[in-house]
Amino acid sequence: MLKAIGSGLRKKLSSTLYNLGFFYNVLKETARFFSRSQVGYKVLIMQILFTGYEAMLICTIMAVSIGAAIIVIASNLLPQFGQGQLMYSILIVIITRELGPLLTAFVITARSGTAIATQLATMVVAHEIEAYIAVGLNPISYLVVPRFIGVVVSMMVLTIYFNMFGLLGSFLVVQLVKPIAISEYLGGLFSILSPGDVLSGLLKAFVFGIIVSVVSTAQGFAVNRASTEVPVAGIKAVGQSFIFLLLSDVIITLVQYA
């Protein structure tokens, strides 16, 4: 048993060191990405297209729905306590600081994280990675870095859209149920919204993008030979991404409010 524990710890330590080395290589290759001849440029564009543009619809629906629900509930509930002005604070905290980046990260993890992990895992099983290496292409710079940059950029852009639709689009929906003057709404919103709120959401989006892309690519490269490992890689990518997303969200929030 002691041997099993020691062996498990050694494997875990080895895996952690491998992932840290992988992350280091990703960062190093990312720094070189824009100065090289852009063989991976098209991959980056396609990654942003699939991860960002195609996820915009679901993110928009989520943002508008959540924003509208918050406005309707808050505008009915809070004035009973004489705190109607708190509606904007709650909307900003939920949309901009917390749920916006987190829900966007969940959507990207579910859509693109699994796709990246299974795609890379399939390539590993099909020995395509070995072929890239054989022809002199660095799989990290050609396969990982465009996905890394694409997911990070998509995450930040989608967070911006989520904020826009969550704060403004929801206003249009609320007009159908409980009309509020646009000047009153924007005045109250912009008097409370601070640059810190927006930057906090973007910081979280940046960190979440790194987590989703690195975890997904690392899990994709972690398979060996069997094709049955491919879906496992996707599942692990989603599970680990969610855990790291929630942990990093708590840490960033604690740092901001502490």
Place this chain on the structure above:
Amino acid sequence: MKFKIRYSDQIVGLFIIVAFVSFAVLIIMLGAKQRWFAKDYKYVTSFQSAAGIGPGSNIMLKGFVIGKIDKLSLNKNNTVDAQFHIYDSFYSKVRTYSILELTVSPIGLGTQLLFHPGSGDELLEEGAFIPLADSEEGQTLVELGLVEIPLKDDTITRLLSNINPVMENISRTVVTLNRTLTEVNRVIAGQSTGPLGSIVVDASTAVAALPDTMEHVKGLVSDVRENAMQLLEETTGLISEFKSIAGNLNETTESMRDPKGLVTKLLDPKGSIKKFLDDDEALYRKVNSMIGELEKSSKSLQSIISSLNSEMPKVASLLNETKTAIAKAQDVLEGIKNNPLIRGGIPERMDLEPLRSSMREGSFE
């Protein structure tokens, strides 16, 4: 090739550009609303306490936010130095004699920092000190009518603003009363050298000298009584003499009224009067001597009356002095009786019954 794949570059470019343009517009609108690029005019003030206010607290003028608190710091005198700014759109309101007022909601809805523009013509320079309404300088400006203070927004606040001066007066009265009581305590303890202390010392001296004064008065009264008794006795003797004279005169008058009486007999040439008057002026001399005696008695009576008159002012002044002394003694005793600070009070005086009216001599009703 699918449209999306064929125009992927354009789609992604548009996707990113629209996002960043929207973000830029949002930031610009935010900056415009929150006045990031507007000039603010900075001023300073001083609070007794920073409770209820903090950096970012709004400064209100008739319901409009015209500025915010920037910084608060506790100085050496344990008052709070505050730096605040006024928006450029309201700079024209910051005239000389302007004041700030920190109001607390009576129903626990927080505090408000109100700005009251002064009635001066000149605008206050940036960095100038603007006093609070409850500071001495602020109160002076308000009393002189140099500040435009609008009516309060709600009834409770308006009522409280009316009550506030009354409460301040009561507070001042209580403070004054407290000082007075402290002074009275010091006076009673014999530690005061002020006017009240000297009055109390004088009163104490007067009370101490009161028994001697009363003894003196008592002696004077007994002297007066003796003199008066003598005068009364002499007067009584004179009155009895006059009474006998009046009786004789009455008897004479009655005789004169009788037709067969004494007068007729006296006027009869053969009567006794004729005989009586024909006495070689013996009767005349006798009457003359009687008149002389009467004159002496009259002078004696006159001297007695004049003596009595000369004594009357003395008696009157003595009675006045006695009356004044009794009134002062009564005031002193009333003051001592009403003073709650003298512990123990004054023992109740026991009236002694005179010996001549002992209980055994009275009727047991």
